[in-house]
Amino acid sequence: MLAIEVSGLSKTFGSRKALDDVHLALEAGEMVALIGASGSGKSTLLRHLSGFVRGDADGGEVHVMGELVQRNGAIAADVRRVRAQIGFVFQQFNLVDRLTLLTNVLTGLLHRVPTHRSLLKLFTREERALGLKALAEVGIDDYAFQRASTLSGGQQQRAAIARALVQGAKVVLADEPIASLDPESSRKVMDMLARVNRDHGCAVLVSLHQVDIALQYCKRVVAMRDGRVVFDGPATELSPAFLQSLYGGEAFADAVTPASVLPLQPSAAIRAAA
Numbered sequence: 067m068l069a070i071e072v073s074g075l076s077k078t079f080g081s082r083k084a085l086d087d088v089h090l091a092l093e094a095g096e097m098v099a100l101i102g103a104s105g106s107g108k109s110t111l112l113r114h115l116s117g118f119v120r121g122d123a124d125g126g127e128v129h130v131m132g133e134l135v136q137r138n139g140a141i142a143a144d145v146r147r148v149r150a151q152i153g154f155v156f157q158q159f160n161l162v163d164r165l166t167l168l169t170n171v172l173t174g175l176l177h178r179v180p181t182h183r184s185l186l187k188l189f190t191r192e193e194r195a196l197g198l199k200a201l202a203e204v205g206i207d208d209y210a211f212q213r214a215s216t217l218s219g220g221q222q223q224r225a226a227i228a229r230a231l232v233q234g235a236k237v238v239l240a241d242e243p244i245a246s247l248d249p250e251s252s253r254k255v256m257d258m259l260a261r262v263n264r265d266h267g268c269a270v271l272v273s274l275h276q277v278d279i280a281l282q283y284c285k286r287v288v289a290m291r292d293g294r295v296v297f298d299g300p301a302t303e304l305s306p307a308f309l310q311s312l313y314g315g316e317a318f319a320d321a322v323t324p325a326s327v328l329p330l331q332p333s334a335a336i337r338a339a340a
């Protein structure tokens with residue numbers, strides 16, 4: 067069974083095609099980078115996979131873990147069941163500021179606990195232990211009882227990953243999860259995504275602006291331009307010329323974090339481009 071299956075997905079905003087006949091398939095357990103210049107459609111694609119947008123695509127189909135998310139612009143009636151299998155790590159607004167870190171992470175269980183209990187935010191001892199274990203796994207259990215608003219950006223991103231673990235997500239969608247983080251926090255967040263992928267068998271689709279990080283963490287890369295998938299294949303097959311054309315001239319230099327910023331081994335493609 068495919069973890070993610072997108073066929074013929076299109077979405078226009080006014081006259082602009084944000085998604086143009088997108089086809090994409092991820093096997094369970096794959097970790098795939100989504101790259102492309104600003105405005106190429108990465109966030110729109112991730113949103114349409116999530117089932118959180120109104121069913122407003124122009125056409126096409128999305129399945130996650132074999133279950134229908136949307137078809138021809140209509141969200142599946144039972145999308146909640148699919149959504150329970152999807153963890154989200156977005157650039158910001160990941161957590162509820164006034165709740166503690168632990169409670170935020172335990173919201174990953176809300177699809178499982180009875181409504182009367184979830185409203186009171188009462189979690190059982192076992193559930194709390196599960197939350198603390200997940201926080202420990204991403205290295206932030208010391209902060210469990212702090213309000214989310216008091217955490218750094220990187221800690222908040224790791225909390226979102228812990229929430230996906232508690233939830234038992236099979237697919238993690240991450241939209242520029244390291245966009246506003248310093249290099250060390252970026253590395254930790256990417257390491258955690260890689261671990262969720264490797265140790266928990268989650269399929270991970272992560273949009274990234276930094277091409278070198280995409281190449282370092284993901285064997286497979288999907289590149290978008292003007293709403294279309296223009297490359298889908300092994301990271302090793304991305305040529306400097308292609309990347310240059312994807313980002314265009316100077317913007318390419320911005321997209322590639324200098325190797326000195328992160329303790330990275332930039333791929334041959336990036337070294338050749340330098």
Ligand SMILES: Nc1ncnc2c1ncn2[C@@H]1O[C@H](COP(=O)(O)OP(=O)(O)OP(=O)(O)O)[C@@H](O)[C@H]1O
Nearest residue numbers: 079082083084102103104105106107108109110111
């Ligand atoms: N709600 C919206 N209303 C109108 N246009 C939109 C909306 N959301 C996205 N778009 C347009 O759709 C296109 C794709 O946007 P999207 O946010 O998916 O790009 P992106 O690849 O995520 O860019 P970035 O790297 O800057 O995050 C852009 O041209 C954008 O202006």
Ligand SMILES: [Mg+2]
Nearest residue numbers: 108109110241
């Ligand atoms: Mg975006």
